[in-house]
Amino acid sequence: MSGYCRAVYRCFDEKADFQKKAQSIAVGLTVGSWTELPEAQKAHMEKHLGKVVSVSEYGGNASAAGERYADIVIDYPDINFSRDIPALLVTIFGKLSMDGRIKLIDIDVSDDFLSAFPGPKFGLTGVRGQLGIPDRPLLMSIFKSVIGHDLGGLQEQFYRQALGGVDLIKDDEILFENPLTPLEKRVEVCMEAAARAKGETGQDLLYAVNITGPTSQIAANAKKAIQAGANALLFNVLAYGYDVLAELSRDPEINVPIAAHPAMAGAFYPSPHYGIAAPVLLGKLMRIAGADLVLFPSPYGSVVMPKEENMAVRDALLDPALRIKTSFPVPSAGIHPGLVPLILRDFGSDVVVNAGGGIHGHPMGTAAGGQAFRQAIQASLHGVPLRDYAANHPELAAAISAWGVRE
Amino acid sequence: MSGYCRAVYRCFDEKADFQKKAQSIAVGLTVGSWTELPEAQKAHMEKHLGKVVSVSEYGGNASAAGERYADIVIDYPDINFSRDIPALLVTIFGKLSMDGRIKLIDIDVSDDFLSAFPGPKFGLTGVRGQLGIPDRPLLMSIFKSVIGHDLGGLQEQFYRQALGGVDLIKDDEILFENPLTPLEKRVEVCMEAAARAKGETGQDLLYAVNITGPTSQIAANAKKAIQAGANALLFNVLAYGYDVLAELSRDPEINVPIAAHPAMAGAFYPSPHYGIAAPVLLGKLMRIAGADLVLFPSPYGSVVMPKEENMAVRDALLDPALRIKTSFPVPSAGIHPGLVPLILRDFGSDVVVNAGGGIHGHPMGTAAGGQAFRQAIQASLHGVPLRDYAANHPELAAAISAWGVRE
Structure with a gap:
């Protein structure tokens, strides 16, 4: 789109004149007043x-079920705001x-707005490149518990996760x-444990370390982590x-992939x-802002998001129409091995299977x-039913005994 | 409170065991697991x-009306998180x-957590001090329209607002x-217009200029504004x-008062x-973070917040139990002179009456x-009915003719 950034709103009201409401939004959030302007000023202000x-x-109306609402689409001139997400959001959804x-x-941002954002530095393909895994679904593991543990305890947990052949290990988001x-x-x-595990597994992995602290120190802390050997954030x-x-x-x-955690997202979507709907909040905006991987609630577990919304988040992260790199979708929560066929059916191979309890438990x-x-993952990629594959794979068999299969 | 920060949740569920849910929150957002820990580790992890x-x-239940819910109160050990609001929010309401x-x-933060925050630099009393107005309600004015206007147009609007005897003028939040x-x-x-108007009115005013741009440049932009003469942000x-x-x-x-705008707040409360409830979002957290004045939707206009919630925001901004300076409450939207008696009855004298259309219209x-x-304001402070006061004050009389009175 050229020259304008688009916002789509769902507006509920039993009585409102939605046409009038839309006009008042389009005027009120831009020039402030319109119909009363002198014609000469209109030409200048248009x-x-x-x-x-x-x-x-x-x-x-009597024949329709449910609440009365309207989907209102407004285009906002790029000329009105600076090329940053706070300015965009304050314009289109600040007062409103x-x-x-x-x-x-x-939302649908203009080419000009988007051009101010480099987007994900690695993106889906770049993350695959870092790991040397061109096409299979990746596996991410979450620490079981971190608070109150010392370096030795954390290292031991890390090592055991790495031995299982996971591709990424993430810090807990509450580890400050x-x-x-x-x-x-x-x-x-x-990273020392990662190297040691590689001796056993032959496999590289990314450790996404949680970057925290005062806002003005975030970049410096990220660089410290990278300097110390971190290969993801x-x-x-x-x-x-x-x-x-x-x-x-x-x-x-900041020359390593960044994984965006969705903490606080449930306050919005x-x-x-x-x-703000999840495909905007955790999809488009995360990708535009440059997340290489985006975690979001899976439709499978206790922390849920409806399936349709989940697919819309995935689509936003992978949409080729947005001309920046794609972000790796990481549906999270409630995932055990028996769900893998379902996850791959929903997401295809371009997905990170992310598990905590399903690994440590x-x-x-x-x-x-x-x-x-x-x-x-291996079984699903080859179209082998998990129960068949489990006959020769005792780890998968034990997981299926514990949690079952949904395929 | 000592050693713990408290969070209170309202949790809706038709069937949940809320006691169990509360335990799972308290454990899940801190140590991760508890009942299965060996006793020796429990002693260390407690x-x-x-x-x-x-x-x-x-x-x-059959006799009670409405949905089933529980208010759950959890204390989180300070030792688990750093002394910043992102860490607090991610801990208590990230995944949850x-x-x-x-x-x-x-929320109720610990003394230790709070001690990391200087709070508002000026606060309510300091803002009064800047203006030399020890006790009456203040009057803030909002530009009518700003986008597409040049410096001359903006200056002229500013001057006309200043001539009316307002105490504060704020930029539009969508002016980048x-x-x-x-x-x-x-x-x-x-500020030149402010000085010129002072020649007429004899009155000082604060101009809260909108600080925008990339996050890393916010402090620098604020200092540029101050250097150029801004006396508020x-x-x-x-x-x-x-x-x-x-x-x-x-x-x-940053040696001038900061006014916090509530843009995006409607996505939360x-x-x-x-x-996140408004008294937390626009009350406690804004004050802890250091806002000298806080704008929030008034209960009077089109952008509304229920009266009870509005009073809770005010209380959070002024609560003497929180041992940092207070923040000036600025209820905004839909305000005209005929509402002033009502505003003062609801808020007392420690309020900023904030108007846009009610001034320019x-x-x-x-x-x-x-x-x-x-x-x-003058009439209300002296207990004179507005219609009586209007007899000798044609400006008030005209406002009442246009918008009426609610007292």
């Missing part, structure tokens, strides 16, 4: 005026977010700078703002009436937990 | 373990925000760095993160089931709009 693209009304039952359900496992020491001992994007991620992604010294231990997942 | 303080269940229908409805009215030039021409806190405000408030060179013009508000 390039700043928001445009109502469409208003589609639903429900609200407080104006009744209204949810931001989609602390005296027991300070950032640089943590990176050192975990984890970042709680919504707690710091998209722009902090965008600045990390622009920084040439689940309400039908308010907030394996009856034969953490390493076997990782192995069971790798076996499930 | 200081990291979250504590369920109380679980109060409501509804859900995505775990079903759950809303963060209150732009070639027509760049930050430093804008400050210069507006406006900041879209939620678009950048609380920590950016906290860093501004800690910076000794209005749903009963999800998000005055039948006798912008300056008269400000004067009508000042007259309404």
Whole structure:
């Protein structure tokens, strides 16, 4: 799109004149007033005026079920805001977010706006390149517990995860700078464990270390971690703002993939009436801001997101129409090996299978937990039913006994 | 409170065992696992373990109306997180925000956590000191329209607002760095208009200029504005993160009051089931992060917040139990002079009456709009009914003719 950034809102109201509402948004969030302007001023101001693209009304009459609402599409002139996500969001959903039952359900940024963002530095293909794995689904593992553990304890947990053949290990998002496992020491001992495990497995892995602290120190902390050997970063994007991620992604010294954690996302996306829809919040904006991998709630576990919304997040991360690199989808929570065929059916091969309890809770231990997942991935890629593959793979068999199969 | 930060959640579920849910939160967001730990490890880990303080269940049986829910109170050990708002929020509501229908409805930070925050540099009393107005309600004015206007147009609007006797003028939150009215030039021409108006009114005023741009440049941009003569700042806190405000408030060179704008707040607070309640979002966290003034939707206009929630925001900004300076409450939207008695009854004198349309839309013009508000404030403080006071005050009389009175 050229010259305008588009926002799509779902607006609920039993009585409103939605056409009028749309006009008031388009004017109110741009030039402030329009109909009363003198004609000469209109000519000058027109390039700043928001445009109502469409208003589609639903429900609200005797024959229709459900609440009355409208999907309102507005184009906002690029000329009105700077090329950063805070400016975009404040323009399209700053004041408006407080104006009744209204949810931001989609955005479409202009080529010019997008051109200010390098996007993911590695993206899906780059992450695969770092690991030397061109096409199979990746496997990510989450620490079982981290708070209160010392470096030795963390290293041991890391080693057991790495032995299972996982491709990525992520810090817990609630692990902040602390005296027991300070950032640089943590990176050192975990990367040492990674090297040791590689001696057994022959396999590389990425360790996404959680970057925390004051906002002004985030980039410096990321560089410290990289200096200490970190080959990936984890970042709680919504707690710091998209722009902090965008600045990390622009920084040439941040030369490792960044995984975006969705912490706080549930404060925005689940309400039908308010907030920001998940495909915008965890899809488009994360990708534009430069996340190489994006974690989001899977539709399988206890922390759920409806399947349709989940697929829309995936689509936003992979959409070829957005001309920056794609972001690796990482559906998370409630995942065990028996779900792998379903995950691959939903997501295809371009997915990171992410597990915590499904690895550490394996009856034969953490390493076997990782192995069971790798076996499930292998079986699924070859179209072999998991129960058949499990006949010769005791780790997968034990996982299936514990958690079952859904294929 | 000592050693723990408290979070209060409202959790909706038709069937859940809320006691069990509370335990799983307290363990899951801290040490990760508990009952299965060996006793020796429990002794070591106990200081990291979250504590369920109380679980109060409501509804859900035949005799009770409405949905079934519980208010769950959990204490989180300070030892688990660093002394910054992102760490606090990620701990207490990061993953949990995505775990079903759950809303963060209150927080109570420990003395130790709070001690890392200087709080508002000026606060309510300091803002009064800057203006030399020890006790009356203040009057803030919002530009009518800013986008597409040049420096001359902006200066003229500023001057007319200043002539009306307003105490503060704020930039529009959607005014970003732009070639027509760049930050430093804008400050210069507006402060020149302020000085010129002072020649007429004898009155000082604060101009809260909108600080925007990349996150890493926010502090530098604020200093540029101050260098150019700005005597207050406006900041879209939620678009950048609380920590950016906290860093501004800690910076000794940021020696002017900061007004926090609530842009994006509607993405968080209005749903009963999800998000963060307004008294936390716009009350406690804004004050802890160091906002000297906080704008929030008034209960009077089109952008509304229920009265009870509005009073809770006010209480959070002024609560003497929180041992940092107080923040000036600025209820905004839909305010005209006829509402002033009601505003003062709801908020007392420690309030900033904030108006846009109620000033610029005055039948006798912008300056008269400000004067009508000042007259309404004067009348209310002396207990004189507005209609009586209007007999000798044509500006107030015209405002009442246009918008009526609610007292």
